[in-house]
Amino acid sequence: MGAKTIKQFKGEEAIITNPLQLPDPNNIVEYYEPFVIGTIITPVEYIGAVNTLCVDRRGTPRPSSAVDERMMMLQYILPLSEVVVDFHDTLKGLTSGFASFDYQDYGFHPSSLVRVSNKEKILVQSNLGQQQYLEK
Known part of the structure; x- marks a missing residue:
């Protein structure tokens, strides 16, 4: 799952590394998750x-620039959880292997996360997911 930070009532913060560590949702003021700035160089x-x-990976665009007449440099702010699974492989597949990708830490930022679990609280059946995807 990767570390997430939550802010609880009374200003306390906690680092969560698995969904079963989440306190009562009524005590959570805000969720935070790690983000990165991703730089992609791709043919136009x-x-x-x-x-x-x-x-689709919850990226927010940053200004892009032309490297030359055939290549562009794009930058996106992306949640780390969206990058570490299969982002690079998917990018290579979409661009026939021509795009490059690099990323740097961008810190923790607010996010709308919810715990997704079966009726029983079992670690392998629980995770944190984006609320917008769970409501569909």
Whole structure:
């Protein structure tokens, strides 16, 4: 799952490394998760596919720039959890292997997370997910 931070009532903060550590949701004021700034260099013909991938992974665009007439440098702020699973492989597949990807830490930022679990609280059946995806 990766570490997440929560802010509870009375200003206390806790670092959560598994969903079973979450306190009562009524005591949580805000969730935070780690973000990165991702830099992608891609041929111009793949910009649409790369932008779609980044937005689908909850990315926020930053200013882009032309490297030359054939290549663009795109930057997105992305949740680390969206990058570590299969982002690089998916990017390479979408761009026929021509895009490159690098990222740097961007700190913890507010996020709308909820615990997803079966009726029983069992670690392997629990995780934290984005609320917007769970409501669909």
